[in-house]
Amino acid sequence: MNIVLTGSIGNIGKPLTKELVDKGHSVTVISSNKERMAAIEALGAKAAIGNMFDPDFLTEIFTGADIVYLMETMEAAGDLFDENVDFIEKINEIGHHYKMAVERSGVKKIIHLSSIGAHTDKGTGIIVFHHHVEQILKQLPEDLAIKFIRPVGIYFNMFSFINTIKNKGAIISNWGGDRKEPWVSPLDIAAVVTEEIEKPFEGRTVRYVASDEVSPNEIAKALGEAIGNPELEWKVISDAELLKSWLNIGFNEQVAKGFVETQASQRSGILYEDYDKHLTVLGKVKLADFAKEFAAVYQSDEV
């Protein structure tokens, strides 16, 4: 099949491109960076260099595709430290550009990379943009089939713990405890997207993707052991304290408030209320696997 992927060869895009090429599909990867062309071609895909904010470009590239994989990313909207960016509004724009390009190009099958929490527009913080884009795409004519793929929290979010582990000796956040939560690897997301690309499309469907279910205290233990600090603790502070520290670092206020609220919804369970109604088969990459990756990054000078 002719498949067009947005999201370049990022965390999910790279393994996804590899899997689809291996399965014999003709894959076109959209990147905003022309220097990425050689790396995309080395994976056996075609590179289309252009922008998510350019509906004419998107229309041209989508034309003739059997399936398009659509993702929206905060990176495309702006710099997380730029106070003047309205991330929710900018990502809405991407949703409208995708809708327009799909309609004009005549493509009939869409995979939308959304997120856990997209079931509601209340209380989930910054990730509400995924809910909005789902709603925009749902306005497409009924004969267009859409699979909404909703990954849970991705393991790589845990790299943000490195700073407080190194500087304050603990993981410090506004949620914690012993309640198990789902986490996912980009590799398992790519595997599910590949599977859904090859299965029949009909109407509008939702599928959650998760790899493991572990509690914050289990995460602290696994990551602590991996970095040679088995006593590593996960400490909980208030929303107000976390917000203050993120604003001090210089994050855009919408982003800082938005992520504090997203994490508060992990604490309250709002984030998981729809996930809990679905039976999700867990993928292959477990916390123990990610802990090795975490330790390698922790011990390098990258962070």
Ligand SMILES: NC(=O)c1ccc[n+]([C@@H]2O[C@H](COP(=O)([O-])OP(=O)(O)OC[C@H]3O[C@@H](n4cnc5c(N)ncnc54)[C@H](OP(=O)(O)O)[C@@H]3O)[C@@H](O)[C@H]2O)c1
């Ligand atoms: N973190 C979580 O826990 C979580 C949970 C659920 C869902 N999600 C969602 O998962 C997605 C993350 O996917 P990912 O990790 O594969 O993304 P990623 O690695 O951040 O890759 C996104 C790529 O998009 C390209 N890009 C950026 N701006 C662009 C623009 N204006 N036009 C065209 N391309 C542009 C960039 O590549 P080039 O430089 O090559 O253009 C970038 O590397 C996001 O939608 C996120 O919200 C995240």
